[in-house]
Amino acid sequence: QVLTAVKTNLIDAIWPDRPARPLEPVKALGVHYSGKSSKEKLNEVREEMSKAGAGALVVSELDEIAWLLNLRGSDIHYNPVFFSYVIVTPTKVNFFINSVRLEDSALKGLKAGIENLTIHPYESILEGLVGVVDEVNEKIWLSKKVSAALASSVPDDRRILKLTPISLMKSLKNSVEVQGIINCHVRDAAALCNFFAWLEEAMLSGQKLTEISAADKLQKFRE
Numbered sequence: 001q002v003l004t005a006v007k008t009n010l011i012d013a014i015w016p017d018r019p020a021r022p023l024e025p026v027k028a029l030g031v032h033y034s035g036k037s038s039k040e041k042l043n044e045v046r047e048e049m050s051k052a053g054a055g056a057l058v059v060s061e062l063d064e065i066a067w068l069l070n071l072r073g074s075d076i077h078y079n080p081v082f083f084s085y086v087i088v089t090p091t092k093v094n095f096f097i098n099s100v101r102l103e104d105s106a107l108k109g110l111k112a113g114i115e116n117l118t119i120h121p122y123e124s125i126l127e128g129l130v131g132v133v134d135e136v137n138e139k140i141w142l143s144k145k146v147s148a149a150l151a152s153s154v155p156d157d158r159r160i161l162k163l164t165p166i167s168l169m170k171s172l173k174n175s176v177e178v179q180g181i182i183n184c185h186v187r188d189a190a191a192l193c194n195f196f197a198w199l200e201e202a203m204l205s206g207q208k209l210t211e212i213s214a215a216d217k218l219q220k221f222r223e
């Protein structure tokens with residue numbers, strides 16, 4: 001048996017009324033929350049690329065893109081991410097996203113903080129990657145989780161398939177990020193205290209409560 005790659009998305013062929021891809025606004029995340037600018041992060045990423053002999057890094061995992069560019073979105077429920085791709089080279093950053101989605105502050109921040117940034121249509125990622133492969137002579141670094149379409153756009157002998165440097169960098173929290181996590185827990189603790197106080201009063205007054213009604217009330221306190 002042989003697996004044959006096809007360019008047509010077979011899911012689209014059997015799902016004609018598939019909902020359109022979300023186009024929610026993409027916002028900037030200030031350095032007072034991230035603790036490090038995109039420029040600093042890119043410098044660190046490029047250092048790791050140089051050590052690995054990579055002439056380009058393809059960033060396809062959405063959480064890594066959000067971390068690298070200090071942006072946040074809401075395309076996926078309960079995840080602050082947005083559909084996009086990024087290709088980093090030693091001198092350029094290619095960002096594949098519908099630019100209309102970028103809020104003014106986000107777009108201005110990207111252009112001011114990142115040198116040689118070019119924004120391309122989201123759908124042009126394959127064409128863009130092929131162009132980068134032709135442009136650079138070194139190997140191309142891709143995540144092990146990259147799609148088959150992207151991986152097959154890079155010749156076998158030009159691929160580096162392993163965890164991206166971003167996956168390790170974002171796991172090490174700086175002091176600003178640590179304080180942000182602490183602040184989140186404090187706010188959540190306050191919401192829980194309010195909920196427990198409400199729950200005690202509700203039970204003492206004889207209100208009829210269910211697990212669902214209590215969970216809904218807790219959600220309102222957290223909101």
